[in-house]
Amino acid sequence: MATSRNGAWEKLAGLPRPTLAELFAADPARVEKLSARLQVGEGGVLFDWSKTHLSDELIAAFEELAEASDFAEMRRRLFAGEVVNPTENRAAEHTALRGVGKETSVEEAGALLARMRLLVDAIHEGALGEVRHLIHIGIGGSALGPALAVDALARDLALADVHVVSNIDGVALEAAFSACDPATTLIAVASKTFTTIETMTNAASALKWLADNGVADPLGRVIALTAYPEKAVEWGVDETRILPFAESVGGRYSLWSSIGFPVALAIGFEDFAAMLDGAAAMDEHFRDAQGRANLPLLAAFADQYYTRLRGCQTRAVFCYDERLRLLPDYLQQLEMESNGKSVTAAGDPVDFPTAPITWGGVGTDAQHAVFQLLHQGTNLVPVDFIASIAPGDDLDPAHHRILLMNCFAQGAALMAGRASADGARNYPGDRPSATILCDDLDPATLGALIAFHEHRTFANAVLMGINPFDQFGVELGKDIARQIEKGGADFDPSTAALLAAAGLD
Incomplete structure (x- = not known):
């Protein structure tokens, strides 16, 4: 008789909880069992989960949970382009953008990417005049992905100077203006619906900035990235400069679509395609690998x-690579917007914690800021360390050697601890971490890293029985902001007083 989801959780809750030291002592092959290397492009990525509390017994029970959760079927639906977002009756076809998915969707995505390549190549060849700067305007997934990829991959010899602006606070837009020459600047407006108020307000201000600074045809300098091209045409963008993407691609999964235009412009389309290929390698692994090998x-x-079993409310991500400084921000949206839910996919209330709070920073800076809590605080915080064997700089190799030594030392210290009769100097240890070690941080590797986290988020959702592809929680605050804009609405006394103090009543 097949195990039920509740039965699988009951079994998991009843299993013993040995320490990390006990797990390593009991199994000399532990590192080999819980580490795997994935070939990506010309290099690879090592994933080491041996410093977590997973045991053979726990993994076997989790495999039973995956079976009870119909993981294989949900994964098949994802790659088949079938409905996996029941509240909106939608597929989630971001993998098709990488060439892995339903055949017709892959063909459509390939045609749209070919269209983007034509425009990118034309810009590089001077079809729109001299272009030295791009101001990319979006918010959420329309900004976080491009910002991460450009910052990681375009630090050296960038083909265009890209500034990503998401905040409606005018200070952010003015900072981009001050760094750009209007005569050689393009504006990319990234909005799935082409109605997002923050994005469209910033876009209107960018057009005014171009006009105020002598650009005769501001709209001629705009590239529209949207799933609703007719809206961009209505706004005034010529259809030759509109790069569509499929409506079945969610915002936080849209980097691989025309939302990646600023990345392709900054690093060249060949390197952007390599990023897609790296993600596809992870797609194929996730699609094909079974159980604990996945x-x-x-x-x-x-x-x-x-x-769920240890009550950890947060998960920390520390990138020991300056080029990945924006990855924790990207993962915050990916994980918390996807899995921060309080009902199941069937609409029933959940009685367990869903997504933890994702946070993090850059090593070694974070060691001197938050690691005190990780080592000696009362909160148990699982940590992911991410690093690259190859450095991203040409300085004395001592820089990178010290960086990697610190990365590996922190994982070892969290696990081992150090006993002391002096409580202030006692480190309890037995604190978990995982390490992702790249051969190098190139476009293919970055693609694989991001796709790994996308699929990790999906796998978590399936194990919990929730829908990771809707995000209604972001709408309520927007609705109330629109009520304030219209006026006449009644609010609680605190909000009413704040509105009055700011002159918004």
Whole structure:
């Protein structure tokens, strides 16, 4: 008789909880069992989950949970382009953008990417005049992905100077203006619906800035990235400069679509295509690997263990590579907007914690800011370390050697601790971490890293029985902001007083 989801959780809750030191002592092959290398492009990525509390017994029970959760079928639906977002009756076809998915969707995505390549190449060849700067205006997934990829990959010899603006606060837009020459600047407006108020307000101000600074045809300098091209035409963008993407691609999964235009412009389309290929390598692994051999699923087993069975409310990500400084921000949206839910996919209330709070920073800076809590605080915080064997700089190799030594030392210290009769100097240890070690941080590797986290997020959702592809929680605050704009609405006394103090009543 098949195990039920509740039965699988009951079994998991009843299993013993040995320490990390006990797990390593009991199994000399532990590192080999819980580490795997994935070939990506010309290099590879090592995933090491051996410093988590996963045991053979726990993993076997989690595999039973995956079976009870119909993981294989949900994964098949994802790649088949079938409905996996029941509240909106939608597929989620971001993998098709990388060439892995339903055949017709892959063909459509390929045609749209070919269209983007034509425009990118034309710009590089001077079809729109001299272009030295791009101001990319979006918000949420329309900004976080491009910002991450440009910052990671375009630091050296960028083909265009890209500034990503998402905040409606005018200070952010003015900072981009001050760094750009209007005569050689393009504006990319990224909005799935082409109605997002923050994005469209910033876009209107950018057009005014171009006009005020002598650009005769401001709209001629605009590239529209949207799933609703007719809206961009209505706004005034010529259809030759509109790059559509499929409506079945969610915002936080849209980097691979025309939303990646600023990345392709900054690094060239060939390198952008390499990023897609790296993501596709992870797609194929996630689609084909079974059980504990599936890296995103194994990571989800650990995530569920700490969140649901150990009560961990947060998960930290520390990138020991300056080029990945924006990855924690990107993962915050990916994980918390996807899995921060309070009902199941069937609409029933959940009685367990869902997504932990994702946070993090850059090593070694974070060691001197937050690691005190990780080592000696009362909160148990699972940590992911991400690093690259190859440096991103040409300075004395001592820089990178010290960086990597610190990365590996922190994981070792969290696990081992150090006993002392002096409580202030006692480190309890037995604190979990995982390490993702790249051969180098190139476009293919970055693509694989992001796709790994996408699939990890999906696997977590399936194990919990929730829908990771809707995000109604972001709408309520927007609705109330629109009520304030219209006026005449009644609010609680505190909000009413704040509105009055700011002159918004």
